[in-house]
Amino acid sequence: MSITEASRFQLRTAIGQILDEEAADTLMELLPPVGWADVATKTDLQHLQLTIEIAIEKRIHEQTKWLITTMIAMNTVMLAASVALSKLI
Template sequence: MAVDESSRHLLYEQAACALGTEAADVLMNHLPPAGWSDLARRGDVEHETALLRADLTATIAGVRTELRGDIAYLRTELKDDIAYLRTELKDDIAGVRTEVKDDIADLATRLETLRADLMAGMVTQTRWMIGVITVMTAIFTTATLLGR
């Protein structure tokens, strides 16, 4: 027979009449709020706990396996990316090194051209000064000879 609120109330009233209200209250407090079939035994709880523990263990093992696979994949991907960046960086450094060498060679050529132009200018200026000094010497010599 299923226990419902009306049958619980009827039991309480009869217990109160037979035992008194205080004893009826104690009796009702010791009875389960629903039927006895709704109560779990210690064995039931232990069995469910074991099932839950096994399920959690399997889930954790699966997550560990999945994480290990993901970490291995990321490690491989990271190594590949680092190798690619290393190669790219080496190529960039080689390109910069070539550009710097070319720039230095260009500067050396321009410096040599500038030195040659400076030397040519100095030679021209020296010849011009020698010519001016020679003309001035001739003028002074002529003036000295005429002035005597």
């Protein structure tokens, strides 16, 4: 059974008849606006954290490989240019 605004209002009205209005309002503010199945648990958050960490590590690894490859290529070009210039002189 899903909780609707109508059922929340009905609950608020019933609580208001038993308790005073301020206490009923306080109690309703403490209840989540959705069912408890929709609230994230610690396990959900840990799984999400692990997923994000894996994605970040993968991207860092890819970026590091690209950076090292680019640096090697640039150093090779600079070495070739230095050798070519030294032969001209």
